[in-house]
Amino acid sequence: EPHLTENTRFWVERARIGAGGASGLGTLFAGAYIGTDIGKPGGKPARSFKGLELPPVITTGLPGSHFTLRAEKLGSLDIGSPIYYRQIKVGQVVAYELGKTGKHVDIKIFIDAPHHGDIFENTRFWNASGLDVAVDASGIRINTQSFLTMMIGGIAYDTPANLEPGAPAQEGATFKLYASREKIFEKAYVERKPWLLYFDGSVRGLAVGAPVELQGIQIGEVTDITLEFDREKLAFRIPVLIELEPERIKFIGGERALSTAERKRGMDILVARGLRAQLKTGSLLTGQLLVGLDLHPEAPPAKINWDGRYPELPTIPTPMEEITSGVTRIVEKFDKIPLEQIGKDLQQTMANLSKTTANLQTLVQKLDANVAPAATDTLKQAQTTLIKVDRLLNADSPTGHELKRALAELADAARNISILMDYLERHPDSVIFGKEQSNEK
Structure with missing residues (x-):
């Protein structure tokens, strides 16, 4: 009784099956009983208590440390979900709650001793639920922490080799929970610049979160896709809002940061040299699209529109749209050819040619009948003249x-x-x- 304080907790111990496994199985034979956790020392004495609906995951006096993970959503995690370090279970989720702003979830975890000493300031936590599938130049890689995480979810952590560990993490420290292991290696960029793109063709396969790549290297992502109707042109167009992260680009030729005017001038020069945005296929298997930024010197001249809410970057059609447009123009020109009139004129020309041929044949026949006798007489007269000349010039004459x-x-x-x-x-x-x-x- 002297140990009962405001920190003391009571609950009914019975058989339960949860994310952390089965507990209280002994009550199936001995019956339920009341469990007690004295709590941290130093609390005020108390005589009235409210029992817990569920037994506490971690009881007082268990060696280890508590930490908080901040995530965009809870996902498949639950109280009792395991936490792994190098595929060894070293802790579990003890509680979770919605953040004060409602834009994130705070997940309370407990790491058993002595593994809590492996957590440093630069340690990264990620959601290890299900299968971790990665596709790279080596092929398809599938990783999982355990069979249990495939069923109920889990969390893993490690300190990337390319980062200095930093100081040991303090009790109650807060860390970001990344969506996957690949995400922990991505550098966090603070500066994000919005740009607006307009596409006239279909954007099926393009989704919010799709990467924006500059010559194959990601420098941003798609943040919004809408549909607009131009009343004057009576045509639809699709504005796509993207965010670029200038910090991903390493500038050479000086350590001084570029001013806003210098950045605008630089973008104007790049656009004058052919910088355009274009939809590209990110995956032939899924049909997902991405936004590619590349130099196209042959592109028609264009300029950046700096007057709107967001700067508008010029775009060009996809290669397939260009081919389709070219074929359409050829068909339209072919349709404009008056084939029916040309056919009639050709028939008339052939008829006139037939008449001309008949007249020519008649003329030749007349020439054969009239000209041939006259030509024969002329030849005879020429022969007589030559004989006379020969006689005149004879040496004996x-x-x-x-x-x-x-x-x-x-x-x-x-x-x-x-x-x-x-x-x-x-x-x-x-x-x-x-x-x-x-x-x-």
Whole structure:
């Protein structure tokens, strides 16, 4: 009785099956009884108590430490869910409650001694419920802490090798509960910048939380997807809000932080060089989409709209949309071709060509009938003329002798002219004084 204080707790011990296993099985034979936990010393004496609906998970005096984990949601965790360190059970969940703001859940845990000494300031806790599936360049990896965590859930913790452990964690310290083991290696980024993207095509497969990648490296995520209708253009468009984390990008060329104006100028330059947002397939198996940021120098010129609530980054269609659009344009141009009129004109042209061919055949027949006899007479006359010329130029004919004599006289005259020209060249004064006077001189 002197040990009963306000910290003393009572409950009815009976057979129970919970997340931590079965308890109170002995009561099936001996009957139920009242359990007691004296509680921490130093409390005020008390004589009236309210019994607990459930027995406490951890009783007073059990060596170890209490900690608090903060999570976005409770998930499959419950009181008694196991906690593992290197796949060895070292503790359990003892309580949980909704945070004061209603935006998170505080999970109370207890780590048995001496394992509570393995928890440091940089220790990371993650939800180990179910199967932990990871896909990387090595293939598909499936991990689980135990068969029990697959059934009822659980928590695991470790200190990443790339982090300094820090000082040992104090009793009651609060840690973040990550969704998976992969998440504990992600660096926490404080700065997040919203950007607005507009897509005209379907965004099926794109979900809130989808990654935003710059040349294959994640630099943000999708935070909102809506649907708008433009009354002026009478068309739908899909605004997608994303958040980029500039701290993921390492800037080279100076340690000084860039000002807002410098960042805007840098983004304007990148967009002028072809930086565009585009939907890409993240998984061929599930059809999930992601937002990719890449340089497309061949893209049409565009600028960032800085005037709205969020800066608007230009987008381009997906490769499949570009192919579909190109085929559509070709079909539209083909539809504009007046094939029916061309067919009629072609038929008329063929008919005219047939008539022309018939007329040409008639003309050829007339030429054969009229021109051929005239051509025959002309050839006969030419043959007669050639015979006469041959007879005239024959060496035995009088005309031939006369022609030879004329040619001989012409040759003599040419020789005399040559002698005269030679003399005049040697005695040019003979043209004035005569041949004899010129000789006397």
